Amino acid sequence: MATSITHRITGVGLYLGIVFIAWWLVAASMGPEAYEPFLAAAAHPIGQIILFGFTWAATYHLLNGIRHLAWDLGFGFLPKTAMWSGIVVVALSILIAIGVFAWAYSVRMGGAIS
Amino acid sequence: MKSETPLHRIQGLGAAHSGTQHFWRERITSVALIPLTIWFGFAALALVGAREVDVLTFFQHPWNAGLMGLFIITVLIHSIVGMQSVIDDYVHQPGLKVLSLLLNRGFAWLMGAICLVALLRIVS
Numbered sequence: 001m002a003t004s005i006t007h008r009i010t011g012v013g014l015y016l017g018i019v020f021i022a023w024w025l026v027a028a029s030m031g032p033e034a035y036e037p038f039l040a041a042a043a044h045p046i047g048q049i050i051l052f053g054f055t056w057a058a059t060y061h062l063l064n065g066i067r068h069l070a071w072d073l074g075f076g077f078l079p080k081t082a083m084w085s086g087i088v089v090v091a092l093s094i095l096i097a098i099g100v101f102a103w104a105y106s107v108r109m110g111g112a113i114s
Numbered sequence: 115m116k117s118e119t120p121l122h123r124i125q126g127l128g129a130a131h132s133g134t135q136h137f138w139r140e141r142i143t144s145v146a147l148i149p150l151t152i153w154f155g156f157a158a159l160a161l162v163g164a165r166e167v168d169v170l171t172f173f174q175h176p177w178n179a180g181l182m183g184l185f186i187i188t189v190l191i192h193s194i195v196g197m198q199s200v201i202d203d204y205v206h207q208p209g210l211k212v213l214s215l216l217l218n219r220g221f222a223w224l225m226g227a228i229c230l231v232a233l234l235r236i237v238s
Contacts, residue, residue, distance in 0.1 A: 008196075008200055011193075011196050011197075011200075012196075012197065012200060014189075014193075015193040015196070015197055018186075018189065018190070018193070018225045018229070019225070021186070021229060022225055022228045022229050022232070025228075025232035025233055025236065026228060026232045027166075028166055028169040028170060028173075028232070028236055029232040029233075029235040029236045031166065032165070032166040032167075035165075035166035035169070039163070043163070058151060058155070062147075062148065062151050062152075065144050065147075065148075066148065068144075069141070069144060069145065072141065100155065100159065103159060104159055104162045107159075107162065108162060108163045
């Protein structure tokens, strides 16, 4: 099913995305001058699109991973249940990713004013 | 015809000599990553747009440094195992298979070293 190949694609994407976490930690460890370019890249529209992609991919992989663990324990295997839980995972992952971004933006706006 | 020796049978390691290790590593890291990923999500969200000093202050707290280290190590073990499943399924040419399996581990260890050294520099 489509949720299965998406699980793999998001997994591989998140794996490669560790490069950005490494960049973040290295930049932070090297002082304010090294951290500036990272902040600028993250705030850039392309950076924002990549970050949104990772947010959604992580949320999807987490939720669908829980679905896989439930299957391992023998729950939710009926075709009807599996179909239904797949739709829930896709919808919920999109909603949470948008919610996380909305939260981040509202906090940043609040921070900019104060 | 049974060609398995009694010793091989009780060892329970099967033809690949690793038994169910791959399966269990994938499951155990999956379960551990549920709370760790949620923690990382909140941590990252708290540090959106933060200055470098704020990031340092955050990771200098022992709980945050410890959880970040655990998160990185668990993510990388989970990724090695997951990526290996993908390689096992799609890469069949022997030379390419060995190369991709080596690259998989090499990338994970390199990223682990970089992240943990950076984290130690931040903490110290």
